[in-house]
Amino acid sequence: MIVFDVVLMVTLWVLAVxxxxxxxxxxxxxxxxxxxxxxxxxxxxxxxxDLAMVEVAVGAGITGALFLNTLGHxxxxxxxxxxxxxxxxx
Amino acid sequence: MRGLPLISASIWVPLxxxxxxxxxxxxxxxxxxxxASIASAAAALLLVVAVALSGPRRERLGGWGAPAGIELWIxxxxxxxxxxxxxxxxxxxxxxxxxxxxKDSSGDPQRQEVEGRREAYFWRIWxxxxxxINGVFASADLFNLYVTLEVVGLGAVSLVALAGGRALPAxxxxxxxxxxxxxxxxxxxxxxxxxxxxxxxxxAGESLIxxxxxxxxxxxxxxxLALKTALFPLHFWLPPAHADAPAAVSALLSALVIKVTFYIxxxxxxxxxxxxxxxxxxxxxxxxxxxxxxxGSWRALRQQRLKMLVAYSTVAQVGYLFLVFGLGxxxxxxxxxxxxxxxxxxxxxxxxxxxxxxxxxARAVGHDQIEEMRGVGARLALPFFAFGLGGISLMGxxxxxxxxxxWLFITSAAATGDxxxxxxxxxxxxxxxxxxxxxxxxxxxxxPREGAPSLRPIPATLGWSALVLGAVAVxxxxxxxxxxxxxxxxxxxxxxxxxxxxx
Amino acid sequence: MIPSQIYxxxxxxxxxxxxxxxVVRRHLVRRMMGVNILSTGVFxxxxxxxxxxxxxxxxxxxxxxxxxxxxxxxxxxxxxxxxQRIYDQRGERSVEERGPM
Numbered sequence: 214m215i216v217f218d219v220v221l222m223v224t225l226w227v228l229a230v231x232x233x234x235x236x237x238x239x240x241x242x243x244x245x246x247x248x249x250x251x252x253x254x255x256x257x258x259x260x261x262x263d264l265a266m267v268e269v270a271v272g273a274g275i276t277g278a279l280f281l282n283t284l285g286h287x288x289x290x291x292x293x294x295x296x297x298x299x300x301x302x303x
Numbered sequence: 304m305r306g307l308p309l310i311s312a313s314i315w316v317p318l319x320x321x322x323x324x325x326x327x328x329x330x331x332x333x334x335x336x337x338x339a340s341i342a343s344a345a346a347a348l349l350l351v352v353a354v355a356l357s358g359p360r361r362e363r364l365g366g367w368g369a370p371a372g373i374e375l376w377i378x379x380x381x382x383x384x385x386x387x388x389x390x391x392x393x394x395x396x397x398x399x400x401x402x403x404x405x406k407d408s409s410g411d412p413q414r415q416e417v418e419g420r421r422e423a424y425f426w427r428i429w430x431x432x433x434x435x436i437n438g439v440f441a442s443a444d445l446f447n448l449y450v451t452l453e454v455v456g457l458g459a460v461s462l463v464a465l466a467g468g469r470a471l472p473a474x475x476x477x478x479x480x481x482x483x484x485x486x487x488x489x490x491x492x493x494x495x496x497x498x499x500x501x502x503x504x505x506x507a508g509e510s511l512i513x514x515x516x517x518x519x520x521x522x523x524x525x526x527x528l529a530l531k532t533a534l535f536p537l538h539f540w541l542p543p544a545h546a547d548a549p550a551a552v553s554a555l556l557s558a559l560v561i562k563v564t565f566y567i568x569x570x571x572x573x574x575x576x577x578x579x580x581x582x583x584x585x586x587x588x589x590x591x592x593x594x595x596x597x598x599g600s601w602r603a604l605r606q607q608r609l610k611m612l613v614a615y616s617t618v619a620q621v622g623y624l625f626l627v628f629g630l631g632x633x634x635x636x637x638x639x640x641x642x643x644x645x646x647x648x649x650x651x652x653x654x655x656x657x658x659x660x661x662x663x664x665a666r667a668v669g670h671d672q673i674e675e676m677r678g679v680g681a682r683l684a685l686p687f688f689a690f691g692l693g694g695i696s697l698m699g700x701x702x703x704x705x706x707x708x709x710w711l712f713i714t715s716a717a718a719t720g721d722x723x724x725x726x727x728x729x730x731x732x733x734x735x736x737x738x739x740x741x742x743x744x745x746x747x748x749x750x751p752r753e754g755a756p757s758l759r760p761i762p763a764t765l766g767w768s769a770l771v772l773g774a775v776a777v778x779x780x781x782x783x784x785x786x787x788x789x790x791x792x793x794x795x796x797x798x799x800x801x802x803x804x805x806x
Numbered sequence: 807m808i809p810s811q812i813y814x815x816x817x818x819x820x821x822x823x824x825x826x827x828x829v830v831r832r833h834l835v836r837r838m839m840g841v842n843i844l845s846t847g848v849f850x851x852x853x854x855x856x857x858x859x860x861x862x863x864x865x866x867x868x869x870x871x872x873x874x875x876x877x878x879x880x881x882x883x884x885x886x887x888x889x890q891r892i893y894d895q896r897g898e899r900s901v902e903e904r905g906p907m
Contacts, residue, residue, distance in 0.1 A: 215809055215812070218809065218812045218813070219812060222812055222813065222815070222816035222819075225816060225820070226816060226819045226820065226823070229819075229820055229823040229824075229843045230823055232839055232843065233823060233824075233826065233827035233831060233836055233839060233840055233843065238833070238835060238836070241835075241836060241839065242839075245839055245842070245843075248843070248846075252846055252850070255813065255816075255850065256853065259810065259813060259853050259854065261853060261868050261871075263868070263872070264853070264868055264871055264872060264875075267872060267875055268875065271875055271876065271879050272846070272875055272878075272879070275879055276842060276878075276879055276882050279879075279882055279883055279886050280835065280838075280839070280882075280886065282886070283835060283886040283889055283890060284835070286890045286893065287835070287889075287890075287893055287901065446870050446873075450873055450877065453877050453881070457880060457881055457884055460884065460888075461884060464888055464891070467891075467895065468895065468896075469896075471888060471891055471892045471895060471896065472892060472896070474888055475834060475885070475888050475889065475892060478881070478884065478885050478888065479828065479837060479841065479885075482841050482845075482881055482885075483828060483841065483844065486841075486844055486845055486848055489848055489852075489874070490821075490848050490851070493848065493851055493852045493855060493867075496852075496866075496867070497855040502866065
C-alpha cells in the first residue's frame with residue numbers, strides 16, 4: 214500500500230502548489246479546501262482518527278469559510294462599509 | 304506560602320480579568336481593566352516575593368505530571384521577568400487609562416463609538432497578552448512555550464492593529480513574521496521530540512546529544528526566535544509595527560514582547576542544547592548583535608519621527624541582548640547571562656518610559672515630527688524629562704540600570720579579551736547619547752518667534768506614568784543588589800540547575 | 807506498517823511550498839494561505855516523524871497537532887480580518903502588493 218501513500222502525498226503537494234499559484238483566488242480557495250480534506254485522509258492513514266475529524270471540520274471547513282468570506286468582502290468596493298482612513302490614534 | 308498556587312494565579316488573574324472586561328458592558332471596560340491590571344500586578348509580585356524568600360517553585364496543573372499534563376516552573380530568572388512584566392505592565396495600564404479615555408470628550412458620537420471600541424479591545428487583548436507572557440515565563444516544557452508564545456504574538460498583532468490607518472499594513476507584516484517565527488520554533492521542537500521523546504525542558508536537555516539533528520533543531524529555532532526578537536538583519540518589521548501602534552502598545556511591545564523570545568532563547572541555550580552545538584551559533588549571534596547595536600543606533604539618529612527614532616533604538620538595544628549568547632557561555636560563572644538579564648529589565652523600563660513619553664508628546668503636539676518640536680520642551684517638561692531619564696539608561700550613564708548592565712557586559716567581555724565588544728558597547732552608548740540629545744536639544748531650543756507650535760492639553764497622568772518608569776530605570780542603577788540576588792535564586796545559569804533543583 | 811518517512815518528506819515539501827508562497831507571492835490572501843500550508847507541513851512532519859514509538863501511535867504529537875490546528879485557525883481568522891480592514895481603509899492596491907522586505 215506504499216503506492217497509495219505516495220499518490221496521496223503527491224496529490225497533496227500538487228494541490229498545495231496549485232493553491233498558491235492559481236491566478237483566480239476563488240479557485241485557489243477551492244484547491245486549499247480540497248487540500249484540507251486530503252490532509253485529513255493522511256491523518257487517518259497515520260492512525261490519528263481524531264485529528265482527521267478536526268482537520269475536516271476546522272482545517273478545511275472553518276478556514277475555508279473564512280477565506281471565502283474574505284473573498285466576498287474583497288469583491289465589494291473599498292470603503293463601502295469601513296470607517297475610512299483613520300489616523301487619529303496619536 | 305509553599306502550598307499556595309501562586310504560579311498559576313499569576314496566569315489566571317489576568318486571564319479572568321480579560322474575561323471580565325469582555326463580559327461587562329463596554330463603558331465599564333476601563334474601570335474593569337485597571338482593576339484587573341492592579342490585581343494581576345499584585346498576584347505577580349506576590350509570586351516574585353515568594354520565590355525570593357523561599358526559592359524556586361513548581362506546580363502541576365490539575366495534578367497531572369510532566370508527559371501529558373502541564374507543569375509550571377519558576378526560578379530567579381523567570382521571577383525577575385515576571386516582576387518586569389508586572390512593573391511595566393502596571394504603569395502602562397495606568398497610562399492607558401488616560402491615553403484611551405482622552406478622546407471621549409470630542410462630542411462626535413460616531414468618533415466616541417470607535418474610541419470606545421478601541422479602548423475595550425485594548426483592555427481585553429492586553430490582559431490576555433499579560434497572562435500569556437507570564438505563561439511563557441512559567442513554562443517548563445517546549446510545547447507549552449510554543450502555545451503561550453503564539454498567544455503573545457497574535458495578541459501583539461491585534462494590539463498594533465488597534466491604531467488603524469497605516470498601522471494596519473505594519474500589523475499584517477508583523478502577523479506573518481510572528482507566525483513564521485513560531486512555526487520555525489515548532490519545527491525545532493518537532494526535531495527535538497523525535498530525538499529525545501520528551502517535551503520537558505530539563506529532561507530534553509539531559510538526553511539531547513550533540514549531532515546533526517540537534518544542530519538543525521537549534522538553527523531553525525534560533526532563526527525563528529531571532530526573527531521574532533527582531534535581530535539584525537531580521538528587524539525589518541519592527542520599526543513600523545512599534546512606531547505606528549498606539550503609544551501604550553508600543554511601550555508594551557518594545558519593553559515586554561521582544562523579551563519573551565529572548566527569554567526562550569536563553570533557556571534553550573542554558574538548559575536544552577549542549578555547549579558544543581550552541582557555541583558557534585552563539586558567536587554568530589554575538590556578531591549580529593554587534594552590527595545591530597551600531598546599525599540600529601545609526602538609523603535612529605537619522606529618523607524624522609520621534610516614535611520611529613525610539614523604535615530604531617529598540618533594534619539597537621536588541622543587539623545588546625544577543626551579546627550574551629557569545630559572552631554567557633564564555634565568561635566565568637554566570638556574569639555574561641546576568642548582564643543580559645539585567646539589560647533586559649532595565650531596557651524594559653527605559654524604553655517603556657521613552658515610548659510613553661513620546662506618546663504624550665505626540666498627543667500634545669498633534670504629530671511626532673521631530674523637526675517641528677522646536678521649543679516645545681519647556682511647556683512639556685514632564686514627558687521630556689521622562690524621555691531623558693529613559694535616555695540616561697540607554698546611554699549607560701550612572702546611576703541607571705543601563706549603566707549596571709553595560710558594566711557587567713564590559714567586565715565579562717574584558718575578562719575574555721573581547722575588545723571589539725567593549726568598543727561596540729561604548730560606541731553604542733555614544734550613539735544613543737547622540738540621538739537622545741538631538742531630540743532634547745531641539746525641544747529645549749528657544750521657540751521660534753512666530754508660529755510656535757500650539758499644544759493641545761494632555762492629561763497629567765500621561766507624563767507622570769512615563770516619569771515613573773523612567774525613575775525605575777534609573778533606580779535599577781542605585782539598587783542593583785536585590786534584582787541580582789533574585790537572579791541567583793535556583794541558579795538559573797549555574798551548573799546546579801540541571802542537577803540540583805530539578806528532580 | 808506505513809512508511810512514515812513518506813509523510814515526513816511530504817511535510818517538508820509542504821513547508822517549502824508555504825515558504826515559497828510567503829516570500830514570492832504578493833497578494834495578502836494568498837500569503838495567508840501559504841502560512842496555512844506551512845503549518846500543515848510542520849504538523850505532518852511532526853506526526854510522520856513521531857511514529858517510531860512501538861505499540862501504536864504516540865499520543866503526545868497528536869495532542870500537539872490538535873492544539874496547533876486551533877492556533878492556526880485563530881491566526882488565520884485574525885489575518886483575514888486584518889486584510890479586510892486594510893482593504894476597507896487603504897484600498898485595493900495595499901492588499902495586492904508590497905512584500906515584507
